[in-house]
Amino acid sequence: xxxxxIFAIAFVLLVIVTLFAGVKTVPQxxxxxxxxxxxxxxxLSPGLNIIVPYFDRxxxxxxxxxxxxxxxxxxxxxxxxxxxxxxxxxxxxxxxAAKASYEVSDLNQAIIVLTMTNIRSVMGAMDLDxxxxxxxxxxxxxxxxVDAAVSPxxxxxxxxxxxxxxxxxxxxxxxxxxxxxxxVKRADILQAEGQRQSEILRxxxxxxxxILQAEGxxxxxxxxxxxxxxxxxxxxxATQMVSEAIAKGxxxxxxxxxxxxxxxxxxxxxxxxxxxxVMLPIEAMSILGSLAGIGEIAKATFGESSASAQAAARxxxxxxxxxxxxxxxxxx
Amino acid sequence: xxxxxxxxxxxxxxxxxxVLMALELLAPGVFMFWLGLAAxxxxxxxxxxxxxxxxxxxxxxVFAVAAxxxxxxxxxxxxxxxxxxxxxNKRTDALVGRVFTxxxxxxxxxxxxxxxxxxxxxxxxxxxxxxRVRVVQAxxxxxxxxxx
Numbered sequence: 001x002x003x004x005x006i007f008a009i010a011f012v013l014l015v016i017v018t019l020f021a022g023v024k025t026v027p028q029x030x031x032x033x034x035x036x037x038x039x040x041x042x043x044l045s046p047g048l049n050i051i052v053p054y055f056d057r058x059x060x061x062x063x064x065x066x067x068x069x070x071x072x073x074x075x076x077x078x079x080x081x082x083x084x085x086x087x088x089x090x091x092x093x094x095x096x097a098a099k100a101s102y103e104v105s106d107l108n109q110a111i112i113v114l115t116m117t118n119i120r121s122v123m124g125a126m127d128l129d130x131x132x133x134x135x136x137x138x139x140x141x142x143x144x145x146v147d148a149a150v151s152p153x154x155x156x157x158x159x160x161x162x163x164x165x166x167x168x169x170x171x172x173x174x175x176x177x178x179x180x181x182x183x184v185k186r187a188d189i190l191q192a193e194g195q196r197q198s199e200i201l202r203x204x205x206x207x208x209x210x211i212l213q214a215e216g217x218x219x220x221x222x223x224x225x226x227x228x229x230x231x232x233x234x235x236x237x238a239t240q241m242v243s244e245a246i247a248k249g250x251x252x253x254x255x256x257x258x259x260x261x262x263x264x265x266x267x268x269x270x271x272x273x274x275x276x277x278v279m280l281p282i283e284a285m286s287i288l289g290s291l292a293g294i295g296e297i298a299k300a301t302f303g304e305s306s307a308s309a310q311a312a313a314r315x316x317x318x319x320x321x322x323x324x325x326x327x328x329x330x331x332x
Numbered sequence: 333x334x335x336x337x338x339x340x341x342x343x344x345x346x347x348x349x350x351v352l353m354a355l356e357l358l359a360p361g362v363f364m365f366w367l368g369l370a371a372x373x374x375x376x377x378x379x380x381x382x383x384x385x386x387x388x389x390x391x392x393x394v395f396a397v398a399a400x401x402x403x404x405x406x407x408x409x410x411x412x413x414x415x416x417x418x419x420x421n422k423r424t425d426a427l428v429g430r431v432f433t434x435x436x437x438x439x440x441x442x443x444x445x446x447x448x449x450x451x452x453x454x455x456x457x458x459x460x461x462x463x464r465v466r467v468v469q470a471x472x473x474x475x476x477x478x479x480x
Binding site: 004005008009011014015016018019023025028029046047048050064065093095099140143144147154156158159 | 363366367385386387389390392393396397400403404407408420421423424444449450451452453472473474
């Protein structure tokens with residue numbers, strides 16, 4: 001082998017190696033930093049790139065896609081001294097490959113530690129109830145603080161989410177009991193309210209009923225009074241008519257009525273099957289006395305008309321007993 | 333072994349070229365395709381002209397180096413012609429020209445706007461919260477705004 005042979009082989013090898021060193025194809029989603037003698041000079045964007053071999057070297061291959069890192073679990077003491085276990089996730093994207101490569105030593109670790117410490121400070125300033133119910137607020141406060149802190153590193157934190165907040169078991173149990181008590185309380189109140197409502201409704205119904213009843217009674221009393229008035233009027237009218245009739249006729253007619261009624265009543269008394277002894281009040285004797293009056297009526301009637309009666313007898317006719325009195329039936 | 337290569341003669345270059353091209357398919361992103369092209373070219377030339385194997389090797393090296401600028405031109409023209417998504421991995425560039433409402437006032441040149449449910453810090457002339465601003469420049473994660 002001559003020197004020229006070796007030279008040719010060595011040259012080809014050198015060319016191939018040089019080409020490998022000088023031609024760089026950067027895949028989409030990555031930016032490569034170029035260091036000339038160890039010092040950053042420029043950034044290669046995705047696609048075919050040519051760098052100067054021997055001088056330039058690829059430094060860092062920075063992922064320019066949005067990345068997610070999980071924030072490990074840690075214990076946080078809230079303002080009211082409850083210890084909760086918290087973990088989360090952070091989404092960030094590199095915008096400046098050079099800064100992300102050289103301004104910070106371990107980017108992921110830096111973001112994780114920064115977020116963890118900020119979770120402590122944000123949650124430590126809140127009560128347990130707030131911590132559990134204000135996740136959005138925690139996320140946003142974390143995002144503001146962490147995003148501002150990482151800006152010198154050429155990255156942007158797009159989102160920080162608290163994943164799990166786990167209070168200690170005994171606290172969870174107490175919270176469960178509290179919630180149950182709350183519900184029981186609500187149920188009790190609702191039941192009592194229902195009872196109250198129903199009692200009110202019932203009382204109202206009873207009241208209404210009583211009012212209606214009283215109104216009915218009132219109406220009935222009014223009508224009764226009216227009826228009594230009407231009957232009194234009728235009585236008065238009847239009495240008037242009787243007295244008018246008497247005034248037109250004879251007082252004897254009245255006596256006849258009384259006598260007639262008395263005898264009928266007495267007859268009923270006597271007819272009564274279980275009465276063998278009839279007790280008559282003393283005053284009844286005076287009523288009996290009216291029988292004498294009846295006799296007198298008859299005497300007066302027949303005496304006065306004896307002449308005409310005799311005349312009538314002669315003629316064979318019935319003696320005239322005078323005009324028949326009007327029928328009298330008193331209202332019950 | 334050596335005898336086999338020497339007996340094949342110029343066919344070596346063509347076979348070498350095809351092997352390189354096949355390797356390129358297996359390991360994309362590496363430029364073995366160019367080396368393969370250079371090898372094929374050397375092979376074809378050595379069929380036409382009788383060349384010593386040393387000269388053939390040197391020619392291969394020259395072709396390989398020459399392919400770089402050529403290939404780069406092709407790649408660049410390809411890039412500019414069919415860039416269907418120019419804002420891929422350049423999120424802030426897509427925001428230029430859009431109008432947003434200031435969430436926090438710009439004081440001493442720094443404020444915040446809310447974009448796509450995250451908070452962006454913006455730089456620009458002082459303005460009260462709630463005023464509308466247009467993104468005029470994006471440089472990495474920093475946005476420059478101007479009052480609308």
